[in-house]
Amino acid sequence: xxxxxxxxxxxxVMSLTLILACSSETEVKEVVKEVEVMIExxxxxxxxxxxxxxxxxxxxxxxxxxxxxxxxxxxxxxxxYCKAVAAAxxxxxxxxxxxxLTASARFEALGSGEIDLLIRNTTWTASRDRDLANxxxxxxxxxxxxxxxxxxxxxxxxEDMEGATVCVLQGTTTELNLDDxxxxxxxxxxxxxxxxxxxxxxxxxxxxxDGWTTxxxxxxxxxxxxxxxxxxxxxxxVLAETLSKEPLGPLTRDNDxxxxxxxxxxxxxxxxxxxxxxxxxxxxxxxxxxKDPGMARLLGVPYSGGEVSDFQFGVDPxxxxxxxxxxxxxxEIYEKHLTPLGLTRAGSLNALWxxxxxxxxxxxx
Amino acid sequence: MNLFIDKLSKWxxxxxxxxxxYQIIFLLFIGLFVxxxxxxxxxxxxxxxxxxSRAGFGISHTxxxxxxxxxxxxxxxxxxxxxxxxxxxxxxxxxxLIGTLMGVARLSKNILFSTxxxxxxxxxxxxxxxxxxxxxxxxxxxxxxxxxxxxxGSTVVISNRGILLPYAKASETNxxxxxxxxxxxxxxxxxxxxxxxxxxxxxxxxxxxxxxINLNGNLTGTLIFLIISVFAxxxxxxxxxxxxxxxxxxxxxxxxxxxxxxxxxxxxAILFALVIYTGTFITEIVRGSIQSLPKGxxxxxxxxxxxxxxTMTVILLPQALRSIIPPLTNQFLNLTKNSSLAVVxxxxxxxxxxRTIMNNxxxxxxxxxxxxxxxxxxxxxxxxFMNLINRRVTRIGT
Numbered sequence: 001x002x003x004x005x006x007x008x009x010x011x012x013v014m015s016l017t018l019i020l021a022c023s024s025e026t027e028v029k030e031v032v033k034e035v036e037v038m039i040e041x042x043x044x045x046x047x048x049x050x051x052x053x054x055x056x057x058x059x060x061x062x063x064x065x066x067x068x069x070x071x072x073x074x075x076x077x078x079x080x081y082c083k084a085v086a087a088a089x090x091x092x093x094x095x096x097x098x099x100x101l102t103a104s105a106r107f108e109a110l111g112s113g114e115i116d117l118l119i120r121n122t123t124w125t126a127s128r129d130r131d132l133a134n135x136x137x138x139x140x141x142x143x144x145x146x147x148x149x150x151x152x153x154x155x156x157x158x159e160d161m162e163g164a165t166v167c168v169l170q171g172t173t174t175e176l177n178l179d180d181x182x183x184x185x186x187x188x189x190x191x192x193x194x195x196x197x198x199x200x201x202x203x204x205x206x207x208x209x210d211g212w213t214t215x216x217x218x219x220x221x222x223x224x225x226x227x228x229x230x231x232x233x234x235x236x237x238v239l240a241e242t243l244s245k246e247p248l249g250p251l252t253r254d255n256d257x258x259x260x261x262x263x264x265x266x267x268x269x270x271x272x273x274x275x276x277x278x279x280x281x282x283x284x285x286x287x288x289x290x291k292d293p294g295m296a297r298l299l300g301v302p303y304s305g306g307e308v309s310d311f312q313f314g315v316d317p318x319x320x321x322x323x324x325x326x327x328x329x330x331x332e333i334y335e336k337h338l339t340p341l342g343l344t345r346a347g348s349l350n351a352l353w354x355x356x357x358x359x360x361x362x363x364x365x
Numbered sequence: 366m367n368l369f370i371d372k373l374s375k376w377x378x379x380x381x382x383x384x385x386x387y388q389i390i391f392l393l394f395i396g397l398f399v400x401x402x403x404x405x406x407x408x409x410x411x412x413x414x415x416x417x418s419r420a421g422f423g424i425s426h427t428x429x430x431x432x433x434x435x436x437x438x439x440x441x442x443x444x445x446x447x448x449x450x451x452x453x454x455x456x457x458x459x460x461x462l463i464g465t466l467m468g469v470a471r472l473s474k475n476i477l478f479s480t481x482x483x484x485x486x487x488x489x490x491x492x493x494x495x496x497x498x499x500x501x502x503x504x505x506x507x508x509x510x511x512x513x514x515x516x517x518g519s520t521v522v523i524s525n526r527g528i529l530l531p532y533a534k535a536s537e538t539n540x541x542x543x544x545x546x547x548x549x550x551x552x553x554x555x556x557x558x559x560x561x562x563x564x565x566x567x568x569x570x571x572x573x574x575x576x577x578i579n580l581n582g583n584l585t586g587t588l589i590f591l592i593i594s595v596f597a598x599x600x601x602x603x604x605x606x607x608x609x610x611x612x613x614x615x616x617x618x619x620x621x622x623x624x625x626x627x628x629x630x631x632x633x634a635i636l637f638a639l640v641i642y643t644g645t646f647i648t649e650i651v652r653g654s655i656q657s658l659p660k661g662x663x664x665x666x667x668x669x670x671x672x673x674x675x676t677m678t679v680i681l682l683p684q685a686l687r688s689i690i691p692p693l694t695n696q697f698l699n700l701t702k703n704s705s706l707a708v709v710x711x712x713x714x715x716x717x718x719x720r721t722i723m724n725n726x727x728x729x730x731x732x733x734x735x736x737x738x739x740x741x742x743x744x745x746x747x748x749x750f751m752n753l754i755n756r757r758v759t760r761i762g763t
Contacts, residue, residue, distance in 0.1 A: 154617030163621045165425075165526065170708075170717065171724030175422050179434045182423075191423040192631075193721070194711045199502070203711070206506040208525055208630065210619065 044116050044252065044259035045314050048089060053097045056082035057115035060100035063221040064341045065121050074098045077337040078119040080327040081140060081250060081267070085117060088266045088319035093326035107132045110251060117263060118251040121217065135256070137264040139249040141338075142349035142358055144242035145177050146216035148223060151237045153210060158185060158241055165190040167200050167209035177244040178213050205230040215246050220341040238342075262313050268361035269320035272298055273329035275352060275361065280328035287321055298364045311364075330359060406730070413735065415726045416442065422721055424713045426629060438722050445718030446739060452632060452714065453701045453743070456639040460700065461693070463640060464647025469677060471652045482648065490645035495706055498638040502710040505630035511620045514612050522610045522622050525630055529610030532626035536606045544597055544604035551593040559586030631712040635704065643700045650692045654685035686758050694751035698744050705740075715739055 048054050058078055059066035066076040074082075083093040099115050110118045111133045122128075123143070124136040147166075149155045155164075158181055168175050170193040182189045192209050194200035201222070204212050212219065216238060223236045250267065252260045273279075276295050278286050283299070290296035296303035300310070300317030310317040327333055331352075334345055343350075351357025376382055420441040423434050428451055432444045470482040489497070506525050509515055514524035522529040535541035562582035598604065610625030658681060666676040705716040716736060723732040 153619045155619065156617075160615075160617055162615065163623060164619075171721050175721070176725065179421055179423050183434060189423065190425045192425050192711050193422075193713065193717070195708050195717070199499070199710060202503070203506060206525055207510045207512075208506055 041255075043314075044256050045089070045262060046258075048116055048259070052090070053095045054082065054086045054089065054117065055097045055099055055115045056085075057099045057101045057106055057109050057118040057120055058082065059120045060098075062121060062218065063225055064337050064343075065217060065221065066100075066119075068100065075337075077141065077333060078121060080333045080337065081119050082117065084266050084270060084323040084327045085250075085263055087322040087326035088262060088269075089315050091316065091322045093322075107134065110134055110253060113253075116252075116259070119249075121215070121248050122251060123215075123246045124249060133254045134251045135254055135260055137250045137252065137260060138267040139247040139358075140267055141217065141248045143215045143217045143246035143248050144349075145174055145213060145244040145246060146219050146242060147239045148212045148219045148236055149210060149239065150207070150231070151235055155210070155239065157239065158182070158243075159187070161189065161211060162187045163189070164210040165192055165208070166211040166213055167192050167194065167204050168213050169193070169197065169200065170195050172214075173244070174214055181243050213243070216242065217248070217338075217341075217343065220338075220343045224341045233342075258314050262315055262319070265311075265313065266320065266323050269298060269323060269364070270327070270330045270333070271352070271359055271361040272364060273320065273324050274331040275354065278324055278329060279332060280324055280326075283321060283324045287318075294364065411731050411734075413731050415728060416722070420722075421725065424718065425711070426632065426713055438726075441718055441722065442715075442735070445713060445715040448713055448718075449701075449704055449715040450743070452635055452639065452707070452712070453704050456636055456643065456700055456704075457697050459636075460640045460643040460647055460696075463644040465651050465682075467644065467648040468651025468655065469682075471648060472655060486645045486648050489641055490649075494638060494642050494703055495709065497642055498634060498706055498710055501634035501637045502630065505633050508630065511612075511622060514620065514622065516612055519609050519611065522612045522625070524612075524622065526622055527627045527629040528633075529622060529625040529627055531610065532608045532624075533605040534608035536603055540601040541604040544601050547597040547601075548594055551590050551597075554593070555586035555590040558589060559583050562586075629712075631707070631710050634710050635707040635712050635714075639700055639703060642703075643696050646696050646699075647693060650689055650696070651685065654688040655681055657688060658684055690751060690755045690758055694748060694755075697747050697751065701743050701747060702740060 056079075058074060059076075060068040060074065062076070064076055066074065066078045069075050079098070082096045082098065086096045087093040089095075099109065101109050101115075101118075101120055103120075106118055106120050106122065107128075109115050118134070119140075121141075121143070122136075124139065128134075129136055147158060147161075149161075155161055161182075166178060166189055168178055168191050175191065175193060178191060192203065194203070200212070203209060205227070212222070214222075219238050223233050223238065226233050226236060250263050252263055273283075276291075276298065278295070278299070286295060287299045287301050290299060290301055290303055293303045296306075297309045299321045300308060300319065301321070302308050308317055313319065316322070328336070331345075334350065339345065345351055345357075346355070349358045351359065353360040377386070416438040418437060419434070420436055420438045421434055422441070424432055424441060424444050426448055427444055428447050430440060430444050430447060432440050467482045467485055470478040471486070473479045473482075508523060508525040508528075511524045511526050514522055514526075516522050520531050559582035562585055564582075566582065608624050608626075610622065612620060612622045614620055662680055662684065663676060666680040667673075671679065704714055707714045708717040708720070719732055719736045723729050726732070
């Protein structure tokens with residue numbers, strides 16, 4: 001009796017080791033399956049066209065970029081890009097379904113197919129591009145980490161801030177960039193790391209910290225809505241220095257090149273429109289009589305009675321024209337949403353390349 | 366082959382053998398599940414090697430460890446552990462004191478005292494701790510701003526950046542470590558001598574006399590400690606000097622404060638919340654334990670002519686201690702675990718620092734195991750310590 005029990009125990013141990021040995025093979029099979037699913041997945045462009053609306057993942061709480069207004073409408077820089085893509089695909093900017101997302105839920109929402117397109121002030125980094133199942137399209141806004149201080153503090157550069165206390169969000173790259181900057185300058189500082197924004201703002205309003213650091217766009221937004229009881233926007237300044245690179249732009253899913261191309265070239269089209277001097281008000285006139293062949297290619301219209309050059313994006317050749325009509329060119333979008341926040345465009349990275357900025361579109365050819 | 370099947374069918378006829386087969390099948394399923402978990406976990410990196418790399422982030426509250434962002438992640442982690450221990454230790458001591466006082470006050474015949482204690486317990490026990498923590502943070506942020514900071518000469522600075530008190534700091538003589546060791550030795554020596562003298566007095570009533578002054582053990586111990594430390598202090602040419610806090614303006618005219626011992630608003634908020642919240646439970650434990658004693662104890666003590674105070678301190682509390690300590694241990698454990706809520710008010714305790722490391726390294730699982738292990742160790746340490754006390758308390762008088 002005893003022996004048989006021992007034997008059975010031995011048997012079960014053996015079978016366990018066998019199962020363990022096989023496990024790596026099953027892993028490989030799983031990966032292969034995943035790849036197959038990816039290949040079979042239809043293009044998002046087709047899905048969107050069949051559905052008749054574009055599902056756009058956005059922020060609903062960042063003034064200037066994406067915010068849900070009291071009238072129930074979404075508004076902002078990122079929102080206008082959703083509208084532009086919808087206009088390019090359907091010729092109608094209202095065919096967008098906005099899905100407000102938190103920072104932590106955004107990539108999951110895109111990967112799972114809950115949304116088609118993610119435009120939610122998302123920084124393009126190597127690890128996000130590689131690890132998460134998404135592709136970054138062209139950058140729409142060159143952001144960077146900044147430092148906001150009280151105007152009466154007299155701080156003008158980071159170097160002035162020896163011994164200062166700085167409020168920062170926990171577990172972000174912001175926290176690491178901040179430390180790098182102060183360490184390299186050889187300055188002592190105290191980081192006050194908060195888990196969420198609300199207690200951070202409460203502490204900053206009580207002047208518990210001298211500085212508040214996060215993306216400059218975020219700072220501008222927080223500054224614009226700084227309560228008057230705590231001094232209002234004019235009591236704060238954002239220092240000129242930029243501590244890090246934070247390029248923001250729309251994201252699509254991995255391996256979805258048709259849709260990716262449309263989004264990418266809508267972004268470029270609006271930049272090219274500004275460069276060519278096409279605005280939402282003059283786009284109809286320009287389309288009727290384009291000034292040169294390049295403009296005709298951009299707007300998808302014939303030049304002096306010739307043929308239309310269609311780039312075969314899978315949408316109407318006049319898609320850029322629709323996008324411009326809906327939201328205006330890059331400069332107009334910027335002027336409308338970001339200039340009121342105090343984000344000066346002239347001289348910044350977001351100026352056109354002809355003005356010394358980084359905003360540049362490859363040729364429409 | 367037939368012989369084998371024959372044998373097997375015979376073997377499986379027994380209920381016991383069949384049960385064995387069921388058990389093996391069950392075991393197989395468990396084995397499959399465990400195998401699945403192991404296979405998944407083996408894809409993750411479960412080592413803590415990345416803790417040896419540079420931390421790269423600053424920590425606002427450092428105590429004992431001289432942490433800078435250039436240190437490795439282990440030092441960041443231990444800074445967090447020490448911050449947790451620091452707040453828990455102080456909170457446990459104060460909460461026990463407040464709880465005992467309030468527990469006695471609840472039984473007081475004085476209506477004012479008993480009502481205050483009653484309201485304290487009923488209001489603060491029944492509101493969530495998280496809300497109390499945020500409440501205390503708001504209160505501390507309402508201290509004067511640094512530009513209007515209160516100062517008491519140059520000894521105390523009070524602002525919402527923190528309350529600064531005079532503190533000792535190591536001077537430039539480099540003998541501060543030697544001094545610390547000497548102090549430690551002096552404490553041990555003083556304890557040994559006072560223990561020995563007290564024991565002698567207990568046994569044969571001998572009193573240690575010097576210049577006709579009766580010195581009992583405790584007094585002798587204190588004297589020895591004082592004499593050694595004062596001598597060492599001057600022989601080592603003042604290894605510690607007083608560090609006075611200062612409030613100053615930098616070249617831009619902005620006020621800053623530094624130096625001294627810092628009692629920060631974040632530490633204050635979590636400490637107050639933990640002390641006051643846990644204090645309510647300790648109050649109830651103390652009250653319940655005193656009430657559970659037979660009424661005859663009070664009556665006997667009073668009829669012996671003891672005062673109310675003596676009845677409480679000499680007769681009732683020592684007896685109540687036996688039933689106080691086990692539930693008190695629970696409260697200490699709760700307090701320790703609740704300290705992780707400090708993460709919401711920017712107090713960099715164990716959980717907060719570990720989560721930052723987790724975010725930076727992207728290796729959540731091993732860091733989480735480490736967090737769990739640390740809290741488990743802290744809790745077990747408290748349990749063991751309290752059990753030792755409990756054993757001592759229950760033994761006395763039996």
